[in-house]
Amino acid sequence: MKLNSKIPEGPIEKKWSNHKFHMKLVNPANRRKYNIIVVGTGLAGSSAAATLAELGYNVHAFCYHESPRRAHSIAAQGGINAPKNYSNDGDSVYRLFYDTIKGGDYRAREANVYRLAEVSGSIIDQCVAQGVPFARDYAGYLDNRSFGGAQVARTFYARGQTGQQLLLGAYSALCRQIDAGTVKFYERREMLDLIVVDGQARGILARNLVTGKLESYAADAVVLATGGYGNVFYLSTNAKASNATAAWRAYKKGALFANPCYTQIHPTCIPVSGTHQSKLTLMSESLRNDGRIWVPKNKDDQRSPKDIPENERDYYLERLYPSFGNLVPRDVASRRAKEMCDNGYGVGATKMSVYLDFSDAIKRLGKEAIKQKYGNLFDMYKQITAEDPYEVPMRIYPAVHYTMGGLWVDYNLMSTIPGLFVLGEANFSDHGANRLGASALMQGLADGYFVIPYTMGDYLASNTFKKIDTEHSAFKDSESAVEKTIATLLENNGTKAVDEYHRELGKIMWDYVGMGRNKKGLQKALELIPQLREEFWKNVKVSGSAAEINTELEKAQRVADFFELGELLATDALHREESCGGHFREEYQTEEGEAKRNDKKFSYVAAWEFKGVDKKPTLNKEPLAFEEVHLAQRSYK
Amino acid sequence: MKLTLQIWRQKSKDEQGTFVTYNINDVSPDMSFLEMLDILNIELVKKGEEAVAFDHDCREGICGSCGVMINGRAHGPGRGIATCQLHMRSFHDGDTIIIEPWRATAFPVLKDLMVDRTSFERIMQAGGYVSAKTGGIPDGNTILIPKPIADEAFDAAACIGCGACVAACPNSSAMLFVSAKVSQLALLPQGKAEKSARVQNMVAVMDEEMFGSCSNTYACEAECPKQISVTHIARLNRELMASQV
Ligand SMILES: Cc1cc2nc3c(=O)[nH]c(=O)nc-3n(C[C@H](O)[C@H](O)[C@H](O)COP(=O)(O)OP(=O)(O)OC[C@H]3O[C@@H](n4cnc5c(N)ncnc54)[C@H](O)[C@@H]3O)c2cc1C
Ligand code: SF4
Ligand code: FES
Numbered sequence: 001m002k003l004n005s006k007i008p009e010g011p012i013e014k015k016w017s018n019h020k021f022h023m024k025l026v027n028p029a030n031r032r033k034y035n036i037i038v039v040g041t042g043l044a045g046s047s048a049a050a051t052l053a054e055l056g057y058n059v060h061a062f063c064y065h066e067s068p069r070r071a072h073s074i075a076a077q078g079g080i081n082a083p084k085n086y087s088n089d090g091d092s093v094y095r096l097f098y099d100t101i102k103g104g105d106y107r108a109r110e111a112n113v114y115r116l117a118e119v120s121g122s123i124i125d126q127c128v129a130q131g132v133p134f135a136r137d138y139a140g141y142l143d144n145r146s147f148g149g150a151q152v153a154r155t156f157y158a159r160g161q162t163g164q165q166l167l168l169g170a171y172s173a174l175c176r177q178i179d180a181g182t183v184k185f186y187e188r189r190e191m192l193d194l195i196v197v198d199g200q201a202r203g204i205l206a207r208n209l210v211t212g213k214l215e216s217y218a219a220d221a222v223v224l225a226t227g228g229y230g231n232v233f234y235l236s237t238n239a240k241a242s243n244a245t246a247a248w249r250a251y252k253k254g255a256l257f258a259n260p261c262y263t264q265i266h267p268t269c270i271p272v273s274g275t276h277q278s279k280l281t282l283m284s285e286s287l288r289n290d291g292r293i294w295v296p297k298n299k300d301d302q303r304s305p306k307d308i309p310e311n312e313r314d315y316y317l318e319r320l321y322p323s324f325g326n327l328v329p330r331d332v333a334s335r336r337a338k339e340m341c342d343n344g345y346g347v348g349a350t351k352m353s354v355y356l357d358f359s360d361a362i363k364r365l366g367k368e369a370i371k372q373k374y375g376n377l378f379d380m381y382k383q384i385t386a387e388d389p390y391e392v393p394m395r396i397y398p399a400v401h402y403t404m405g406g407l408w409v410d411y412n413l414m415s416t417i418p419g420l421f422v423l424g425e426a427n428f429s430d431h432g433a434n435r436l437g438a439s440a441l442m443q444g445l446a447d448g449y450f451v452i453p454y455t456m457g458d459y460l461a462s463n464t465f466k467k468i469d470t471e472h473s474a475f476k477d478s479e480s481a482v483e484k485t486i487a488t489l490l491e492n493n494g495t496k497a498v499d500e501y502h503r504e505l506g507k508i509m510w511d512y513v514g515m516g517r518n519k520k521g522l523q524k525a526l527e528l529i530p531q532l533r534e535e536f537w538k539n540v541k542v543s544g545s546a547a548e549i550n551t552e553l554e555k556a557q558r559v560a561d562f563f564e565l566g567e568l569l570a571t572d573a574l575h576r577e578e579s580c581g582g583h584f585r586e587e588y589q590t591e592e593g594e595a596k597r598n599d600k601k602f603s604y605v606a607a608w609e610f611k612g613v614d615k616k617p618t619l620n621k622e623p624l625a626f627e628e629v630h631l632a633q634r635s636y637k
Numbered sequence: 638m639k640l641t642l643q644i645w646r647q648k649s650k651d652e653q654g655t656f657v658t659y660n661i662n663d664v665s666p667d668m669s670f671l672e673m674l675d676i677l678n679i680e681l682v683k684k685g686e687e688a689v690a691f692d693h694d695c696r697e698g699i700c701g702s703c704g705v706m707i708n709g710r711a712h713g714p715g716r717g718i719a720t721c722q723l724h725m726r727s728f729h730d731g732d733t734i735i736i737e738p739w740r741a742t743a744f745p746v747l748k749d750l751m752v753d754r755t756s757f758e759r760i761m762q763a764g765g766y767v768s769a770k771t772g773g774i775p776d777g778n779t780i781l782i783p784k785p786i787a788d789e790a791f792d793a794a795a796c797i798g799c800g801a802c803v804a805a806c807p808n809s810s811a812m813l814f815v816s817a818k819v820s821q822l823a824l825l826p827q828g829k830a831e832k833s834a835r836v837q838n839m840v841a842v843m844d845e846e847m848f849g850s851c852s853n854t855y856a857c858e859a860e861c862p863k864q865i866s867v868t869h870i871a872r873l874n875r876e877l878m879a880s881q882v
Contacts, residue, residue, distance in 0.1 A: 051771040066692070067758055069798055070700045086778065128777035129769035131827045133791040140781030158791060164699055165794060172766035179762040187755065210747060239694040276668045278675055279696050380697060383722050449771050497679040544687045548649060549748040552678075552688050 001256070003607060003622040006410040007111040012628050013093075016115045019411070020454055024461035031056035034460050035219040037204055038062070039191045039246055041174065042071030043167055043441060044424025045225030047448025050173035053182035055453055060217060061174070061183055062206060064190040064241065064554075068171045072227055072239040073444065076163020077284035077377065078147065079155035080441040082120040087144050087153040093117045095152065100439060101629045103149040103329050104404075104432020105581035105595060106603070107262070110628055111411060112429050119450040120442050124156055126449055130169040134158050147437035148285055149329040149636075155438045160284055160376045166441055170448070189215065190554065193478040194222065194250045194420065197468055201420035205478045209554065212547040214479050216470035221419045221459060223452065224250060225444075228403035228425035230263065232562045232569065233514070234506020236400035237269060237282040243558035244565050247407050247426050255415040256607040256620060258408035258428035260565065261573035264435055264582045265515050266401035267333035270384055270394075271353040280399040281384060283356070283377055285437040288326045290361035290370065291394070293317050293333070295345040295354050305347070305355055305393050316340060320592075324636040331434045331582045331595070332636060334398035338515050339593065341397070348395045357393035398515060402440060404431040404582060405572075408607040408622075412455035413447060416607075419459065423447035428605070433581025486546050489556045494539035498555045501536045505559070505566055508532065513570045518586040522574040529570065530614075533563035568608060568617060575619065578602045590633070599631050638664040638730040642677065644689055645737040647746050650753075654746065656735070666726035670713065671696060671703065673725055691750040696721040698862060701797030704804070705750045706737045711801035711860040719799060719862040739804035742847045743811070754800050756846040757814060763842040764835035765818045767827050780826055793821040795863045802857035802865075808849030813857040815843050816873035817865050823876050833880035840877060 008019040026034070034057050038049040041063040049061040065071060083096040096117040101108060124142070128134065134156050135143040144153040158165035177183040188209040195203035195218070203218040229244035230236040251257045268283045294315045296308050316336060318325045326333075337354050346352050362370050367390060371378070378389045385395070406428040413421050413429070424444040431439065512525035536559070544550040579588040579595035580602070588596045605622040639662045647654025661677050668676075671693055678688040693703040698719040705720055707713030713723045728734065736750065744752040782790075794817070802813035819836050822828030828835070851870060858867045 047771075054770050065694070065702070066754060067798065070694055070702050072695070072700075074700045074797075075695045075697060084777075122772075122774070124777045125774040126769070126771060128780060129767065129774045129827060131767045131790075131794075131822050131825050133782075133787050133794050133821065133825070134777075136782050136784050136787040138784045140783045140787075142777055158794075161699065161795065164797075165791075168794065172761070173769070173771070175758075175762045176766045176768060185758075187758075239700065240696060241694050273667045274665055276665060276672045276676065278669070278672050281697050379717075380722075383698075383718060383724070386724075386726065453771070495683065497682045499675065499679055541682055541685075543682045543685055549690050549751065550687075551690055552682055 001416065001609060001620050003408070003620055004410060005109060005622055006412055007109070008411065012110060012114045015111050016118055023454055023458035026457045026461045028056055032058055034058060035060065036221050036223065036456065037217060037219040038223045038225065039204060040071070040225035040227060040424070040426070041068035042073035042225060042227055042424060043163070043170055043444035044448045045223070046167065046170035046174045047445050048223055048225060048423055048452045049183055050170060050177050051449050051453045052456060053177035056182070059177070059183040060186065060219060062186045062189045062191060062204070064188060064209060066187050068174055069168060071167060072242050073167045073441070074164045075239060076441055077160045077282065078286040079145065079157035079162045079438040080123065080166065081147070081154050081438040082124045082156060082442065083117060083154055084121055084124065086142060089152045091152040091154050096120065096154065098629055099150050100430070100436060101432070102634055103436040104434050105597065105634055106432065106599070106626060106629070106631050107580050107624065108430055108432030109624060110626060115451070116430050116443055116446050119446045122450060123442060123445045127166055127169050130172055132158065132165045132169040145286055145289055146327065148288060148327045148333070149436040155286070157286065160286070160374060163441060166445065170445070191246045192249060192482050192557065194253045195474050195478055196253050196417060197472060197474050198466065200418050202468055203470070203475065205475065205482060210549055212545070212550065214482060216475040216479065218468055218470050218475070220465050221421065221456060223421045223423060224407070224426050225423040225448070226426045228406065229565055230400045230403050232505070232566050233400040233509045234502050235272065235277060235280050235510070237266060237280050240279055243561070245558050245561045247422070248561040248565055250407060250415065250417065250420060252610050253417065254610070255417045255420055256408040256609050257405070257568060258605050258607045259405035259572065260569040260608070261576055261583050262404035262433045262581065263400060263569070264330060264402040264404060265334040265398045267330055267337055267398050268356060268396045269399035270381065271348060271350065271397040281380065282399070282401065283381060283394060283396060285330070287356060287374060287377065290373070291326065291356040291358050292360060293326055293354055293356055295340050295347060299344045305357070314345070321636045328636045329434060329436060331584070334515060335584060337398055353395035353397045355393035356396045358389060359393070362390065402435055404428065404433060404435055408605065412458065413451055414455065414459065418463070421452060421456065423452060433583055485557070486553065489540065489542045489553060490546060492538070492540055492542065494541040496539055497541060498552055498559050501532065501540060502555070502559045502562070504532055505529070505562060509566055509569070513573055516584055516586050517573050519574065522570050525570040526567065526574065529563060529567045536560070536563060564613060571617065572606055572608065576602055576606065594634070638666065638725065638728065640664055640728065641733040643733065643735045644749070646689070646749055648748065650745055650747055664725050666724065668725045669696065669721060670707070670723040670725065671721050689750060690748040693721055698722045699797060701799040704739060704799045704801055706739065706804060708735050711739070711805040712862055717862060717864045719797070739800050741803050741809035743809065744800060744803065756848070757798055757800065757811070759846060760811065760815060760839050760842045761818065764831070764838040767822060768831060769827070782825060786824055790821045790824040793817045793824070793865065793869050796865055797863055799862060801860045801862060803848065805856040805860035806849065807854060807856065808852055810851045811843050811848040812851040812870050812873065813861060813865055813867065815839050816869040819876055820869035820872045823872060832876060836873060836876045836880050
């Protein structure tokens with residue numbers, strides 16, 4: 001398949017404005033004749049649904065939660081970037097663009113990233129207007145802090161609950177449109193298939209999670225904003241229900257899946273405490289502003305951290321990266337933590353964690369100031385571990401956190417299926433091989449508030465739409481296929497629960513496709529995953545029926561898709577014989593242990609095309625051209 | 638630890654529910670309360686029984702999905718935490734734990750421990766927003782909001798919409814939830830223009846949805862996982878009065 005990224009002509013700083021001017025418009029009076037389905041109402045979906053409705057389109061918004069406010073976006077802690085240069089420290093659109101390209105280890109599309117940096121300032125203004133209570137100083141001005149991979153303070157925040165406040169802002173805009181009747185909201189609906197008619201995305205099939213009924217919805221275009229696939233690893237910082245089903249079913253209907261192997265492991269999470277563990281909790285990256293990471297210099301140091309003197313501590317990030325110190329990008333910080341623990345320097349009962357120590361900051365700024373900044377995170381930590389981080393250093397270890405890969409989209413955020421747009425974490429577009437902190441919120445809201453409203457209009461105005469309704473055979477065929485899968489799962493009189501399979505899949509993924517990957521391990525994963533998948537279909541036990549609330553059935557379908565996605569992830573990781581950002585192939589590293597890219601061979605987006613569950617997917621390549629930023633070995637020294 | 642659980646089982650909205658007793662062994666004090674239920678569910682499913690349905694998602698106290706009555710307390714023992722943040726170290730070997738859904742006319746039970754809180758949605762849709770359309774907004778720093786006011790607005794905005802305040806209230810009043818939003822937007826300059834209509838509309842829908850009235854028992858504040866203060870209820874009342882003159 002020939003991939004056309006539709007990057008507009010012209011110099012990088014003019015591309016988006018030129019493109020906006022050249023795009024077709026739908027006359028305001030005609031907009032209400034168009035129906036748009038938005039699946040997912042996290043930051044990306046809520047902002048898109050509200051904005052499209054404000055423009056006058058008929059919007060139908062779906063999510064599997066009971067309310068948009070429950071989406072995984074709510075859990076984002078640290079902040080959102082914008083190059084407002086309020087700190088007067090030399091920030092600019094160009095610098096944010098540059099940092100993001102570099103942070104992504106030169107595997108993102110320049111034009112998209114530039115646009116992201118360009119519109120991000122308006123996001124802050126928009127959120128302020130909605131009443132988002134960002135942190136302010138005493139005079140009333142907006143406050144900023146810094147995040148990994150940047151040397152300027154450009155991160156806006158609302159205590160440690162930025163995602164919550166931004167989502168509540170987008171949700172309030174959505175509520176206003178629901179009240180106005182321009183958005184119809186469908187709660188507790190899970191999209192199980194994409195309906196394609198004559199090559200265009202024209203609707204969805206969803207299960208009503210309360211009645212169990214399969215419901216069909218037709219429209220002129222479909223927007224997916226269904227989040228990332230980090231839960232393929234079972235243990236991650238993602239919410240328990242976060243899953244890839246919507247994106248995966250679209251993939252199986254012909255949308256290409258790009259760079260699935262680009263997964264982000266976040267360096268600062270609360271370590272695993274036992275086999276019962278159901279998820280991992282993030283401790284925001286913002287903590288690295290004031291916390292110092294260290295391990296004892298002596299492997300077998302049994303002393304409590306407080307009794308280990310300064311000169312017997314190894315502040316390894318400060319030692320290895322004097323200019324960025326504790327604020328190196330996530331992939332670097334994670335890998336170094338793993339290396340320390342693998343070499344025996346880890347701390348805690350399992351020796352699989354490192355210290356994140358606030359005692360210097362508390363001495364310098366006082367306990368009250370630290371409490372003001374991070375109070376809720378400290379409380380959360382204490383609640384989970386029963387240790388008080390004001391007194392003893394936190395213990396942290398990396399965990400799966402975010403997925404840069406996702407459905408392939410062009411500059412207009414449209415997938416390879418005309419009329420199917422993909423926003424937020426569900427697409428692959430802006431972060432390359434590694435996402436910088438505070439950039440996911442920015443991207444989700446940029447996509448929803450400021451990109452899709454334009455590109456959707458262009459698509460609708462440029463195409464004709466045959467009149468169809470849910471009686472069309474495409475809906476009926478999809479319904480019987482999904483019904484069959486559900487029946488298979490329920491009738492399977494197996495012996496193991498869904499969670500047990502998910503946990504086993506997660507272990508394979510973490511062991512062989514996790515933070516450090518190599519050829520042998522990936523090949524092993526590609527043997528183990530299909531085996532386990534086969535066993536799952538033969539032996540999984542799902543109780544209850546289809547015609548009611550059935551949380552086990554919901555999970556079973558999601559895990560079934562994770563098996564297939566896991567295999568694609570490993571396939572992609574095996575094919576990419578280089579290290580870049582979050583994808584670290586042990587065979588390809590510099591002498592200092594940094595990721596070593598192979599730009600000659602791999603400077604492209606790998607977009608995979610579905611050919612059947614047991615068939616090899618086809619690899620399509622979108623070459624990446626770097627015209628603005630020169631390809632270089634990333635250095636944070 | 639070994640525990641005895643008495644869990645409310647109810648097949649659907651229209652069917653009668655009842656308590657069912659389960660014994661569970663090998664509970665570790667480091668487990669979270671919901672992880673303990675996960676383990677019970679795996680056992681039930683393997684026996685061919687239906688898993689206990691309960692709402693949850695983030696498991697870190699922010700999405701507001703979870704929420705059950707544990708031994709008669711909304712979100713269980715402990716202050717300022719949601720059910721998902723409760724750890725089994727709060728219980729002892731041999732304890733009996735009674736687990737039931739939120740009880741309120743405005744929150745009908747959907748199944749087992751899962752309730753329908755869409756009445757909260759309808760209250761929010763009635764006015765829980767600032768009518769700011771996307772686009773054409775001036776720079777964020779053109780509106781100055783001194784830190785103390787921003788902080789107080791934030792305290793109110795921290796509500797996670799879990800419904801514990803309603804479940805804890807003897808009258809099933811939603812005043813704490815509603816006042817949190819009214820108060821946040823009344824404190825901020827952005828919310829001032831629409832403040833009269835907002836408070837009136839939100840309170841009107843709250844009454845239509847069959848929430849009870851507030852009689853100042855403060856049970857809500859005591860059980861609120863975000864420790865939203867009842868001073869916001871006082872502000873709502875002032876706003877409501879001011880809007881009527
Ligand atoms: C703990 C944590 C902290 C973070 N902190 C930050 C931070 O400080 N800064 C930052 O920039 N980023 C942060 N991130 C990342 C960021 O929060 C997410 O990438 C972002 O919020 C994703 O938003 P989204 O709108 O794409 O998807 P989500 O918020 O995941 O929303 C997905 C939506 O899709 C719906 N959905 C999914 N599948 C279906 C289906 N099949 N049918 C119907 N509905 C469906 C869900 O109901 C939900 O409404 C953090 C992430 C985590 C896990
Ligand atoms: S006020 Fe507190 S208890 Fe009530 S919904 Fe909000 S967070 Fe829950
Ligand atoms: S599961 Fe999200 S608040 Fe408890």
